Amino acid sequence: xxxTSQAPAERAAPVIAVRGATKHYGAVRAVDGVDLEVAPGELxxxxxxxxxxxxxxxxxxxxxxxxxxxxxxxxGSPVTGSGFRAVRRKIGYLPENVVLYDNLTGHETLEFFAxxxxxxASECGPALERVGLSSAARRRVREYSKGMRQRLGFAQxxxxxPRILFLDEPTTGLDxxxxxxxxxxxxxxxxxxxTMILTSHILAExxxxxxxxxxxxxxxxxxxGTVQDLREQMDLPLWFRVRLAHEDFHHxxxxxxxxxxxxIEAREDxxxxxxxxxxxxxxxxxxASLGDKVLDLxxxxxxLEDVFFGFSD
Amino acid sequence: MEIRQIxxxxxxxxxxxxxxxxxxxxxxxFTAFALVIAYFGGAQQGTVGFRSIxxxxxxxxxxxxxxVPLIALVLGFDAIVGERERGSLDxxxxxxxxxxxxxxxxxxxxxxxxxxxxxxxFGLVAVVLSAQLDLTALFHFFxxxxxxxxxxxxxxxxxxxxxxxxxxxTRASGMAIALWFFFVxxxxxxxxxxxxxxxxxxxxxxxxxxxxxxxxxxxxxxxxFTLDDVRTLYGLATVFPRALAEPWLLSxxxxxxIAAPLGVAAWRFRK
Numbered sequence: 321x322x323x324t325s326q327a328p329a330e331r332a333a334p335v336i337a338v339r340g341a342t343k344h345y346g347a348v349r350a351v352d353g354v355d356l357e358v359a360p361g362e363l364x365x366x367x368x369x370x371x372x373x374x375x376x377x378x379x380x381x382x383x384x385x386x387x388x389x390x391x392x393x394x395x396g397s398p399v400t401g402s403g404f405r406a407v408r409r410k411i412g413y414l415p416e417n418v419v420l421y422d423n424l425t426g427h428e429t430l431e432f433f434a435x436x437x438x439x440x441a442s443e444c445g446p447a448l449e450r451v452g453l454s455s456a457a458r459r460r461v462r463e464y465s466k467g468m469r470q471r472l473g474f475a476q477x478x479x480x481x482p483r484i485l486f487l488d489e490p491t492t493g494l495d496x497x498x499x500x501x502x503x504x505x506x507x508x509x510x511x512x513x514x515t516m517i518l519t520s521h522i523l524a525e526x527x528x529x530x531x532x533x534x535x536x537x538x539x540x541x542x543x544x545g546t547v548q549d550l551r552e553q554m555d556l557p558l559w560f561r562v563r564l565a566h567e568d569f570h571h572x573x574x575x576x577x578x579x580x581x582x583x584i585e586a587r588e589d590x591x592x593x594x595x596x597x598x599x600x601x602x603x604x605x606x607x608a609s610l611g612d613k614v615l616d617l618x619x620x621x622x623x624l625e626d627v628f629f630g631f632s633d
Numbered sequence: 634m635e636i637r638q639i640x641x642x643x644x645x646x647x648x649x650x651x652x653x654x655x656x657x658x659x660x661x662x663f664t665a666f667a668l669v670i671a672y673f674g675g676a677q678q679g680t681v682g683f684r685s686i687x688x689x690x691x692x693x694x695x696x697x698x699x700x701v702p703l704i705a706l707v708l709g710f711d712a713i714v715g716e717r718e719r720g721s722l723d724x725x726x727x728x729x730x731x732x733x734x735x736x737x738x739x740x741x742x743x744x745x746x747x748x749x750x751x752x753x754x755f756g757l758v759a760v761v762l763s764a765q766l767d768l769t770a771l772f773h774f775f776x777x778x779x780x781x782x783x784x785x786x787x788x789x790x791x792x793x794x795x796x797x798x799x800x801x802x803t804r805a806s807g808m809a810i811a812l813w814f815f816f817v818x819x820x821x822x823x824x825x826x827x828x829x830x831x832x833x834x835x836x837x838x839x840x841x842x843x844x845x846x847x848x849x850x851x852x853x854x855x856x857x858f859t860l861d862d863v864r865t866l867y868g869l870a871t872v873f874p875r876a877l878a879e880p881w882l883l884s885x886x887x888x889x890x891i892a893a894p895l896g897v898a899a900w901r902f903r904k
Contacts, residue, residue: 379723382727383727384723384726384727404729405729408728409729413724415720415724417720418720418724419721421649423649423653432641432645435637435641436638436641436642436728436729436730437728438637438729473724
């Protein structure tokens, strides 16, 4: 675990550094001794069940909730205390279920937050365009759909050209097309060197898109690393889906017989072979030896969901 | 402290109240009530029409003591707790502003809306009555308007304080109504009750000072003592030492009533 919990190889000073962050509400340990580092320009995911402590940790990192114990630094500075204003100017935040002001138009909403952030008002138009809300800029937020509000909240987070983005469940309420556009924007920001940390409960959505992620459960970080790191840590079995030319199940069974496989099952139009990761290559070679008896072969890695449930249960 | 951010927050609160016509509605209520009182205030004595500025102000003082605290409390009771309950507070607090700046910005914006509607509402009355008012009367009316604003600001300060203590809007509204009952209805009764029970032996000397513990009473005294004719209309005036009735001194007390609850709110909201 020690290796995979480290930031990527370049070892630049972390933009977000959390040491032993703890938050107790009476006897409840909402966040319990969390250590976390996010490297510059990294897109970092934080996943966990509802109540795992993600949002509390987020709010602690933003300085909205004082920590019971521990040290949190953003860009090398503590997020509370005299230097907080300089730190906050570098931050963009999209809260979970963002609530904006119904009586303001989209453009007025951004103007309000731009003034609070000390960002020029000229950023508001381009920010609205970036999230696809230009045509609704003069409409009141009360007329916005859930997805539009979420996009406006995201545009708000982009004001002031933040170097660090905190995005709490950013794709809630977005349709698949908007989700795709959202991640395209994140890719552009990443290319500009912006560091991002996001939470999501849609694991399939983030597993291909984040550089690294942390799994939280019961207020603790259970595992940190790339999706592949986590798969290996969890040591979940993987399986082959083998389509054969003829009904030749017995032959396959004979070929794999002496090998360390966990299960061989004949299914409707294929044979499923399950094995541990370390046996993967041996099994693959054995299947290749079947030659043209094999029409097709798929390797199924455990999904992030499998990994997630493995760590959080 | 960053003035720019405070002004942004205050500006939003103020323009929100202009846009949803809160300011207009309150101003019209003040104008309507004041005109009715000015013209029909003497109806019980069999006279209709404008009588004198003294009688008008004396009647308006009674109206303002009920109405302004209520309006101020309703305006401010959810300033903080409302944002918290809606879920918009976290986003505001993530901005490069301090909690005190947020509190002060909200207070100043609401205060501007309340002051604006008070001055516009009663100002319109002064314009309507201007033909019947000489310069002295106008001066007195101006003093009345100013003290009404101060009274509103004091209760707004109490309301904002409530909004930092209450766990939700429902409780905040309950606390605001309780404050109104206490200061507007119960406080004087308690003081008088205390005087009567002790036969006036105890408390008689500190009685005037106790009145300063209620911004509504400070407002009443401020207006009573600026007008000789009005003073005689109020029994309370006879127990109040003139030395304590200096307008600047009473205004200072009112300023303390504005600052103190805000200070408590800031202390509470820091956590």
